[in-house]
Amino acid sequence: MPNSLREIERFFESGGDNQALPLRLSALFSSYGYKKYRMSRFEEYSLYAGNLDFLAGSNVITFAGADGKLLALRPDVTLSIAKNTKANRENGEKLYYHESVYRTSPGELGYEEIDQMGVECIGEVDLLTIAEQTELILRSLRLLSSDHALDVSHSKLVHGMVAQLGLDARAKAEVYDCIKKKSVHAFAELAAREGVETKKAAKVRRMIELSGPMDEVLPELGTLISGEEAAEAFVQLTALANEAARMEGGDRLRLDLSVFNHLDYYNGVIFNGYIKEYPKAVIVGGQYDKLMEKLGKDAQALGFAVNLGAAPAARRRLPDAALIYDESDDVYGVLAAADKLREKGKSVLVSKSERVQAKKIYLYREGGLEEKKC
Amino acid sequence: MLNIALPKGRLGEKAYKLLEDIGYKCSEFDSGKRKLVFTDKKNGVSYFWVKPSDVAIYVERGVADVGVVGKDILLEQEPDVYELEDLKMGVCRMAVAAKKDFEDDTERVLRVATKFVNVARRHYEGEGRQIDVIKLNGSIELAPILGLSDVIVDIVETGTTLKENDLEVKETLFPVSARLIAGKAAYRFKNEEIERLLMSVREVLNDKD
Numbered sequence: 001m002p003n004s005l006r007e008i009e010r011f012f013e014s015g016g017d018n019q020a021l022p023l024r025l026s027a028l029f030s031s032y033g034y035k036k037y038r039m040s041r042f043e044e045y046s047l048y049a050g051n052l053d054f055l056a057g058s059n060v061i062t063f064a065g066a067d068g069k070l071l072a073l074r075p076d077v078t079l080s081i082a083k084n085t086k087a088n089r090e091n092g093e094k095l096y097y098h099e100s101v102y103r104t105s106p107g108e109l110g111y112e113e114i115d116q117m118g119v120e121c122i123g124e125v126d127l128l129t130i131a132e133q134t135e136l137i138l139r140s141l142r143l144l145s146s147d148h149a150l151d152v153s154h155s156k157l158v159h160g161m162v163a164q165l166g167l168d169a170r171a172k173a174e175v176y177d178c179i180k181k182k183s184v185h186a187f188a189e190l191a192a193r194e195g196v197e198t199k200k201a202a203k204v205r206r207m208i209e210l211s212g213p214m215d216e217v218l219p220e221l222g223t224l225i226s227g228e229e230a231a232e233a234f235v236q237l238t239a240l241a242n243e244a245a246r247m248e249g250g251d252r253l254r255l256d257l258s259v260f261n262h263l264d265y266y267n268g269v270i271f272n273g274y275i276k277e278y279p280k281a282v283i284v285g286g287q288y289d290k291l292m293e294k295l296g297k298d299a300q301a302l303g304f305a306v307n308l309g310a311a312p313a314a315r316r317r318l319p320d321a322a323l324i325y326d327e328s329d330d331v332y333g334v335l336a337a338a339d340k341l342r343e344k345g346k347s348v349l350v351s352k353s354e355r356v357q358a359k360k361i362y363l364y365r366e367g368g369l370e371e372k373k374c
Numbered sequence: 375m376l377n378i379a380l381p382k383g384r385l386g387e388k389a390y391k392l393l394e395d396i397g398y399k400c401s402e403f404d405s406g407k408r409k410l411v412f413t414d415k416k417n418g419v420s421y422f423w424v425k426p427s428d429v430a431i432y433v434e435r436g437v438a439d440v441g442v443v444g445k446d447i448l449l450e451q452e453p454d455v456y457e458l459e460d461l462k463m464g465v466c467r468m469a470v471a472a473k474k475d476f477e478d479d480t481e482r483v484l485r486v487a488t489k490f491v492n493v494a495r496r497h498y499e500g501e502g503r504q505i506d507v508i509k510l511n512g513s514i515e516l517a518p519i520l521g522l523s524d525v526i527v528d529i530v531e532t533g534t535t536l537k538e539n540d541l542e543v544k545e546t547l548f549p550v551s552a553r554l555i556a557g558k559a560a561y562r563f564k565n566e567e568i569e570r571l572l573m574s575v576r577e578v579l580n581d582k583d
Contacts, residue, residue: 149562182456182561211565254562258456274559279436280454281558 021311022098024143025117029096032136034119037095039080045070047079054079054265054291059104061111073102073111078303081120082291088298092123118285118305125287125300127236130269131243133302137273137283138249140304144311147276149252152214153259154237155266155286160230161204165196179208182258200226211256214241218255233268240269265291271304277312320346322358323369334364341369376419376567379438381426385464385552389442390421392461396574418567430455430555439560440568446529446550450490456561458572459554462579466531468493468547473518474540476525487517488527497527497547515539 026036048060054076061073074080077099087093096119104111119136121129134150141148162175171194178187184205191201203224210217218241225234237255244250259272259281268287275282285304292301321341325334338348341362349358354372362369378393380386390403400414400421413420422438429443430453440458446468448457468490478484480503487508488494498505508523515535517523529550530536530543554575556568 147563151562182458182556184458185460186457211561256562274562276559276563279434279557279559 021143021308022117025140025306026096026098028136028139028143029117029119032094032132034094034096037081037097037120039074039077039084039097039099041074042071043074043080045072047083048072048075051079051265051291051294061102061104074099075101075103077101077116077118077305078120078288078291081303082122082288082295082297082301085120085122085297085299087122089124089300092121092299094121095119115308116305117308118303120301120303122292122297122299122301125268125289125302127239127243129302130236130240130287131247133285133304134240134244134253134271135247137271137285137304138247138252140283140306141252141273141275142249144282144306145275145277149254149274150283151254151256151259151272151274151281152237152240153255153257153270153272154233155260155263155268155270157225157230157233157237158257158260159263160227160233161207161225163229164200164227165191165194165204167194167196175204176260179204179260180258182208182211184208207257211258212254213251214244214253214255221255236269261286263290265294268302273304273306275310275312278310280310282307282310319349319358320360322349322351322356322361323364324351324354324356324361324372325364326352329364330366333366337362337364337369375413375415376440376564376571377422377438378419379422379424379429379432379441381429381442381444382423383426385426385444386423386442388463389461389552392463392575392578393419393571396571396578398571427451433555433557433560436557436559438557439564440554440556440571442552443555444529444550445548445553446490446493448553448555449548450492452492453555454558456556456558457553458556458568459575459579461552461554461575462582464550464552466529466550468527468550469530469543470497470525470527470545470547471515471518471530471536471541471543472525474542476518476544478524484525485523486525486527487514487523489514490527493547494527515541 045060045062048055060075062070065071077097081095085093096117098117101114101116102111103114121133137150141150158179162172165175167175171190174190175187178190187205187208207224210221218238222234225231244253260270265288266286267289270286271283272281273283283304283306287302289300292299323334323338334350338350341348349356361372363372380389397417398419399417400412400419403412403421410423411420422432424432426444427447429441430447430451432438433441433455434453442461444464484503484505485508486494486505487510489510491507491509494507508517510517514526514528517526518541519539525544533543536542561568
């Protein structure tokens with residue numbers, strides 16, 4: 001069993017089985033000082049009813065508790081942690097969890113149980129906190145797949161740029177939809193219909209198109225920025241890009257503004273992590289100070305969640321050795337011989353049948369092992 | 375290799391023609407055949423010939439990298455994909471239609487026959503109107519004629535079918551045309567290939583304009 005973080009990563013890169021993924025993520029999060037957080041399976045529905053937008057359109061499954069209170073199967077973990085935390089700006093806490101969340105999508109019957117792990121850093125969020133979580137996400141992605149990408153965006157940048165267009169709430173919502181879908185054509189129609197100034201429209205249009213490695217895309221994004229809010233966000237993204245450039249795998253960081261979350265809750269960086277083997281984001285996260293504020297907490301917060309169900313099926317790994325015995329063999333002698341191999345770091349399958357698959361097959365001979373030539 | 379999902383039928387053939395013209399020819403492609411997958415290794419492209427309403431599912435689930443699908447289906451299914459371009463083909467509109475002499479009684483629940491259940495629900499919810507949605511899978515125009523529904527919500531191209539059945543458009547909901555869509559992970563991992571295709575498509579569309 002690997003111990004150090006480096007060993008854990010190497011183990012997984014060499015094809016460790018994905019049933020062990022939660023263990024490895026736990027080890028990773030613990031190595032950054034995150035403390036495991038456990039919670040009850042159900043929450044009172046009122047928590048979600050007041051924050052439905054945070055759940056991004058997912059329906060909540062409810063039922064009546066023994067005392068008649070309306071309870072819900074948890075559709076999200078962050079809300080529960082944010083509600084229950086006693087952390088504040090002076091006394092922060094770093095937590096991780098491994099829980100099931102239950103979701104339905106609009107128009108779909110039934111529900112989906114999602115096996116989720118995640119971290120929440122509550123207290124003060126500065127550049128170091130953001131850089132550390134970026135590193136943590138990159139490492140988590142590496143455990144999921146060698147082919148991965150981490151897209152970063154910033155709520156304030158998107159919000160600030162859209163605010164510059166001077167549109168009403170309905171039209172703004174349409175612009176956000178265009179950004180999310182990367183629909184330049186729909187934005188062009190909207191800008192023409194709403195009489196948006198050509199120069200401003202051209203900037204947002206290009207912003208929608210931008211997508212690529214940080215070092216390639218950020219310089220151009222800098223030329224498009226206008227307004228204080230967007231400029232402040234751009235400075236933060238640039239600082240993060242500079243730090244990420246020094247991280248292992250930092251070249252996987254991309255900028256794509258289609259990645260953003262509800263502005264009533266998220267106010268800073270937004271993360272979406274992808275792996276080649278899964279069609280949607282496997283990691284989502286970001287800074288959600290506004291949710292903390294809504295819940296009456298004096299703290300900033302940053303976190304992300306990993307969808308464990310998205311992990312690619314592990315490659316089937318053969319045991320290093322199979323040890324074949326027969327009924328006449330000394331039982332303890334066989335067990336001891338297998339253990340000797342294990343001490344050398346080998347995985348050993350003991351079997352009476354010779355029709356087993358292993359990298360090497362040994363026959364037990366009193367006093368030793370004889371390798372069977374295939 | 376770029377995997378492209380195309381809708382079976384006239385729209386798919388038109389879309390293939392456009393892609394063929396910009397360098398994504400598939401030598402073995404023949405829409406008349408019963409074969410469903412066509413690959414051209416030389417041009418680095420593989421086409422899946424699927425039911426129009428399934429295109430977005432193939433793309434959303436990452437089996438196809440990009441696809442061509444009508445805006446009507448996108449609004450009905452709301453798949454989690456990028457809608458990269460309006461291909462300006464397969465142009466029609468989503469409309470509410472009814473018998474010419476239909477008079478809406480707003481005190482009654484409106485019976486709406488449609489294939490587009492979500493589109494219809496959203497539209498009438500926006501108007502605060504209670505409706506009884508009748509999901510049909512074809513020959514929607516028959517519903518008001520036989521008294522199954524008061525109105526229909528359906529796509530209308532020329533309006534000839536409506537006219538021949540003594541129906542008329544009462545309200546247009548939104549214009550419909552074919553869109554080029556891309557999967558979210560595919561957009562990251564095959565970004566250069568998808569962008570190259572998108573740029574070529576845009577050049578053709580701009581030339582047409």
